[in-house]
Amino acid sequence: MACRWFSLALFCGPLAADAGVESLPVISVLVVLLLVALSYVVKLRATVNKLRKANRAKPKSLLGFYSLHDDISGFPNKFFLQQQLDELLKRAPQQHFSLLLLKISQFDEINELLGHSNSNLVLAQIAYRINEQLKTTDKALTFEFRQQLPVRLCHLGGVSFAVWLDSGDQPHLAEYLADSLEKCVPEPMIVHGCAVDYQLHCGITHYPVHGTQLNELLERAYLALQHHSTLQGHSQVFNAGMLSYSSDKLIMMSELRRAITEGQLALYVQPQVDMRTKEVLAGEVYVRWRHPSRGLMTPSSFLALAEESGVIYPLTQWVLNEAIAMIATLDKAKLVSKIAVNISSKDLLQDELIDSLELLLEKYNVKPQQLMLEIKEGAFAADPDKSISMMRRLHRLGVVLALDDFGTGLSSLAHLRQLPVQHVKVDCSFIGDLHKSDTHTAITNAIIDVARNLELGVIAEGVEELEVEQKLLRMGCNRAQGFLYSRPFELSGFAVWLKQWQERHTKGH
Structure with a gap:
């Protein structure tokens, strides 16, 4: 110093x-x-x-x-939305508003295909597209401006977004906007040379009718979205009936997911027989659930709920695996080795269905022609174009296709000529009283005639009496299943049953 x-x-x-x-x-x-x-x-x-x-x-x-703001998309987050609503509702507590909840579906596949970083970029781009669609919607709450453009989208996190709409005395505005977003936003996006497809689903709640707190409105909007996305064509707007989707049903679906992996499911089979020769042509399988506390449950107890809640596809995959494995076992024993499996409308909308089938057929060294897939008429109601396209792909794969419960709906009458099916199944509601009702006889006869003119096979289900069998044969129907031949039994016993049936009916042929 x-x-x-x-x-x-x-x-x-x-x-x-x-x-x-x-x-x-x-x-x-x-x-x-x-x-x-x-x-x-x-x-x-x-x-x-x-x-x-x-x-x-x-x-x-x-x-x-x-x-x-959300750290991926940069759009306002739920906390921002809550702040804005607190101020807005203080100023206008009596005003009517609508909350639109938007969710991107099929994003898990995008994540797997592109990886985490790229999928985040896709997510941000989708958010931008949604907000672009909202720029002319003056009734939507504006959070802020960027480059003089309004930001009207809230990113709740993950693949969920929200829009707050000043609907006033016109609640239908929310549905109009939801329809517009669902149709206009999901355009394929090219990323690294891959075309990325996705869908957008909306759920709607109205303030104060459906709730006065944001969390309550969001929870009910999620419920409306879930019903809308799983039950195609149903309204996006919440209603009190949706609350019946009770905790008991949710618990059951959670238990079903575990049942698939924990060995609680079993397949039963019912043979399909040539009524003239008594040759067994195939076996149709049905799933049963050995519930730990409810006992043995039939498909009617849980399949519809599984389809609504999205559990149906993993369930179908399990059934297909077991059925194709049995085909291989029967084939090695030189027995009838064709199995029929019911698949749902939701299964037809899964793009990976073909790939998974090819892998299973290759795994068990089974020919596609040994598997029959039965599809109900109602499968074409939600998305006929995509459903028919998937059936054509299945046909090219080589599996046999049958239209189940034919005659109980209207869609197949319009599409039957363009459907690549080999068989139609006449519903048991017509067959059971065939020998007692002229009306049922006329309907069944007409169905058989239509099928024969289109060169399709006919399978009658629900045959319980010999008189019904003989009447069907006179009408030109040769193939049937029902209690007259066998009640459903466990698939594991199919090989033994076939040997016993052959000993009784086919000696000398």
Whole structure:
């Protein structure tokens, strides 16, 4: 420190001499130096304080932004929405509003295909597309402006978004907007040469009719969305009836998911017989659930709920695996080795169905022609174009296709000529009273005639009496299944049953 002061004194001495001052007391020099030092310290402190303030302000502003915006898409988040609603509802508590909940489906596949980083970019781009669609919707709550464009979309996290709409006395505006978003937003997106497809589903709740708190409105909007996406064609708007989707049913579906992996399911089979020769042509399988507390449950107890809740596809995959494995077992034993499996409308809408079937057929070394898939008429109601396209792909794969419960619906009459099916199944509701009802006889006869004109095979289900069998034969139907031949029994016993049946009916043929 002494050296520094000494060098400064040597420097200041000549300055004083140049100024015409012959000499300065040492104390004066020290005062001058002290003032210079103090001035320097003051300036340094001011600079440091400015930097500290800037450093404190910068993280605070960033923290404020990220606490109110999603870190993937950059759009306002649920906390931002809650803040805006708190202020809005204080000003207009009696006003009517609508909450639109939007969810991107099939995003898991995008994640698997593109990886986490790329799928985040896709998610951000979809959010941008949704917001672009909202720019002309003045009734939607505007959170902020970016480059003079309104931001009207809230990113709730994951693949869920929300829009708050000033619907007033026109609640149908929400449904109109939801339909528009579902139709216009999901356009294929090209990423690294891959065409990425996705869908958008909406659920709607109205304030204050369906709730006055954001969480309550969101929960009920999720319920409406779930019903809309699983029951195609149903309204996106919440209604009290949806609450009947009770915790008991949700628990049952959770238990069914575990049952698939924990060995609680079993397949039963019912043979399909040539009524003239009594040759067994195939066996149709039915799933049963050995529930730990409810006992043995038939398909009618859980299949419809499984289809609604999205559990049906993994269930179908399990059934297909077991059925194709049995085909291989029967084939090795040189027995009838054709199995029929029912698949649902939801299964037909799964793009990976073909790939999974090919893998199973290859795994068990089974020919596609040994598997019959039965599809109900109602499968074409939700998305006829996609369903028919999938059936054509199944036909090209080589599996046999049958239209189940034929005559109970209307869609197949319009599409029958373009469906690549080999068989139609006459519903048991017509067959059971065939020998007692002229109406049922006329309907069954007409179905058989239509099928024969289209060169399709006919399978009658629900044959329980010999008189019904003989009447069907006179009509020109040769193939049937029902209690007259066998009640459903466990698939594991099919090989033994076939050998016993052959011994009784086919000796000498």
